[in-house]
Amino acid sequence: MLDIQKIxxxxxILHQQVHGKPLIYLDNGATSQKPRAVIDxxxxxxxxxxxNVHRGLHALSMRATDAYEGARTRIAKFIHAADPAEIIFTxxxxxxxxxxxxxxxHAHLKPGDIVLTTEIEHHSNLVPWQQAARASxxxxxxxxxxxxxxxxxxxxxxxxxxxxxxxxxxxxxHISNTLGTVNPxxxxxxxxxxxxxxxxxxxxxxxGHTPFDVQALGADFxxxxxxxMCGPTGIGxxxxxRALLDQLAPDxxxxxxxxxxTYDDARWKPAxxxxxxGTPNMADAIALGVAxxxxxxxxxxxxxxxxxxxxxxxMAKLSTLPGIRIxxxxxxxxxxxxxxxxxxxxxxxxxxTFADEDGxxxxxxxxxxxxxxxxxxxxxxTRASFYLYNTEEEIDLLVASLRRxxxxxxxx
Amino acid sequence: MSADLTELYQQVxxxxxxxxxxxxxxxxxNRVAHxxxxxxxxxxxxxxxxxxxxxxxxxxxxxxxxxxQASASLMTTQIKGKTAPEVQTLYKNFHDIxxxxxxxxxxxxxxxxxxxxxxxxxxxxxxxxxxxxxxxxKSDPMPTTTTESHVD
Numbered sequence: 131m132l133d134i135q136k137i138x139x140x141x142x143i144l145h146q147q148v149h150g151k152p153l154i155y156l157d158n159g160a161t162s163q164k165p166r167a168v169i170d171x172x173x174x175x176x177x178x179x180x181x182n183v184h185r186g187l188h189a190l191s192m193r194a195t196d197a198y199e200g201a202r203t204r205i206a207k208f209i210h211a212a213d214p215a216e217i218i219f220t221x222x223x224x225x226x227x228x229x230x231x232x233x234x235x236h237a238h239l240k241p242g243d244i245v246l247t248t249e250i251e252h253h254s255n256l257v258p259w260q261q262a263a264r265a266s267x268x269x270x271x272x273x274x275x276x277x278x279x280x281x282x283x284x285x286x287x288x289x290x291x292x293x294x295x296x297x298x299x300x301x302x303x304h305i306s307n308t309l310g311t312v313n314p315x316x317x318x319x320x321x322x323x324x325x326x327x328x329x330x331x332x333x334x335x336x337x338g339h340t341p342f343d344v345q346a347l348g349a350d351f352x353x354x355x356x357x358x359m360c361g362p363t364g365i366g367x368x369x370x371x372r373a374l375l376d377q378l379a380p381d382x383x384x385x386x387x388x389x390x391x392t393y394d395d396a397r398w399k400p401a402x403x404x405x406x407x408g409t410p411n412m413a414d415a416i417a418l419g420v421a422x423x424x425x426x427x428x429x430x431x432x433x434x435x436x437x438x439x440x441x442x443x444x445m446a447k448l449s450t451l452p453g454i455r456i457x458x459x460x461x462x463x464x465x466x467x468x469x470x471x472x473x474x475x476x477x478x479x480x481x482x483t484f485a486d487e488d489g490x491x492x493x494x495x496x497x498x499x500x501x502x503x504x505x506x507x508x509x510x511x512t513r514a515s516f517y518l519y520n521t522e523e524e525i526d527l528l529v530a531s532l533r534r535x536x537x538x539x540x541x542x
Numbered sequence: 543m544s545a546d547l548t549e550l551y552q553q554v555x556x557x558x559x560x561x562x563x564x565x566x567x568x569x570x571x572n573r574v575a576h577x578x579x580x581x582x583x584x585x586x587x588x589x590x591x592x593x594x595x596x597x598x599x600x601x602x603x604x605x606x607x608x609x610x611q612a613s614a615s616l617m618t619t620q621i622k623g624k625t626a627p628e629v630q631t632l633y634k635n636f637h638d639i640x641x642x643x644x645x646x647x648x649x650x651x652x653x654x655x656x657x658x659x660x661x662x663x664x665x666x667x668x669x670x671x672x673x674x675x676x677x678x679x680k681s682d683p684m685p686t687t688t689t690e691s692h693v694d
Contacts, residue, residue: 149544479582479607480551483661487544496583503583509605510583534543538551539608540560 132428132436138519140165140424151489154524159307159335159468159515160493161357164421168360171420175413183412184386184403198412201419202402205367208422209352210343213372218405219415222366223334224254226353227301229368229405230330231258233381234351238298238328241267246292246300246327248273248284249505252307253498255332255353259301268298279457280309280506289321297327305335308497308511309458310441310465312336319348328374334358338425339467339517340434344369356414361421365414368405375401382407433518437467440516440525444469447529453541457506468515470497476539478510484535485512490528549657550664551608558612563619568601572684575677577670584610584667588618588674592683595625602671609655609664614671616651626679633672640668 138144141163146153155163175197181190183198199214206214220226239245245259249272263270273289276282284302293300300322304315319329330351336342338359344352352369356362370378380387380398384407390397398404425433445461448454448471455472459465472478478494485492493513496503503510514528568589578585584606591599600622602614617636621629636652639645643660645653658668 477605477607477611479584479664479667480609483550483607483664484543484547487547495581500583509585538543539556 132432132518134519134521141519142166144519148489149487154490154527156514156516156520156524156528157491157493158517159513162338162360162517164362165360165424167424168362168417168420171417172362172413175416182409194412197416198410201415204419204422208426209369210345211369212345215401216369216372216375218368218370218402219410220366220368221364222355223332223353226366226368227255227330227332228258229381230351231262233378235262235266237379239266239268242296243268243298244294244296245270246273246297248302249275250280250306250309250311250502251303252332255301255303279455281458281460283311284313293321293325293327295325297325299328299330301330303332305466307335308470308499308502310468311458312464312466316347323348335466339437341430350374356418356421359421360424361418362414365411365418372401380404380407384408428518436518437516440520440522441465441467441469443522444514444525447525451529451532451536453536457511467517468513470511470513472508472511473536473541475541476536478512481512481532481535485531488531490531546657546660550661552654552657554651554654555608555612558615559608562611562615564601565603565615566601567603568599570599573678573681574684575674575681577674577677579666579670584670586610586614586671586674588671588678590678597622597624607667609658610667610670613655613668617671617675620652621675629676629679633676636672637669640665
């Protein structure tokens, strides 16, 4: 069991009032808050160690380089990568996926090929594949989601039909940011590998919430962001299997990623430097390593269990509200720590405005899932997404606030 | 409930949200424009039948929060029969109301939107329908195939 009060004391931002009410932060699917240790790491870096990496021979440069490469090793351990060189620092999940779509897509996709993704992807794991397919003449195909509320998860029978030898790449989310669905990622990778397709996992919603082992999953590429796992904004990771990275051309070129340059040509360094042109985001990478320490000290298995308790508590209590439509897995079924819901009579933005007055931070809208919203016949939902510092008491306050709001709008 | 919230969600707004006026496609329309707020997903289409330089008929269609839907509904009742310069003047007054919170006495129901000014993120919700209407007035005429009207 996690000691939630002790954890809450680690997060300075939680101890404030919003509109005169204690802040209840339930927008963790968008970004998580940062513990003191991560904030201190950023301050320490800029006050003591700041220098450019890989370039200087002076003390600060060596310190900064050691800390930056130490963070790479720390993150490799966090996801059980075989080699720290498989960790490429990016700005976040979006940049990581774009890097694969452009570099790998450009080298390997041709007319007649199929890129497979799913109907529940965030725009960041959908639009880059549309672009890659368009540029190469490949076709983009979607694994359908089952159920009027998306409660049935992805159609596994359809997946088997769709995974033909023409499929060169299968990109899917580990956890849906809108439905809360947890996809069987290892099974997806196994099936994709059987037809020779490369896999790309969007782990933005799962990486800080559940144990994650890239080798056990059998993933080829994994993309995630630091800021949803207690780390800073502006830093993320692309994990790629070494054998794949070594064949891949860089997407961006410049300083730091070249071994030899003449006026006529340039030769690339091996991964990871090959994919990190320019001065990297040292401070945030180092702080992301600290976030890994923080989460592992608590135990991601315990965080996952806490998320699950909150999700089931929210499902049970929210379902007592008149006129509510909850999308995603039904009560009792596996679900990550988030719940999206809608009321026919009250728009999500009105809900969020009323909740804000009660100190509650919620997300309202299409959650960068416009095609899925359209398929479910929704213009948007309200989402409450939980993390390690949230409590059942906060869910009670959420439900009480929502009850007042729907009553105000005349829903009975 | 805070005073700001009750000021935002006035009875006039709740009424227009619950029972929108002039909602639906206008089959006789000879102008149409579509507006959306990509960040929040609100959408609004405004259909006009221009008779000379005046709006003879108007309707709107779309989805969004109570503020955006009520504002579009109320707008249709306010600009019917008006010319483009008259609509521009009304819109300027409305924009002043939602950005400053000051509503002159003679401004009718539009004053109900004064509470929006305390919620800067919602100003674009209140102005969405107006933008679509102004765009529609500027747009090229489109051919119509029917004279039947189905505004509910």
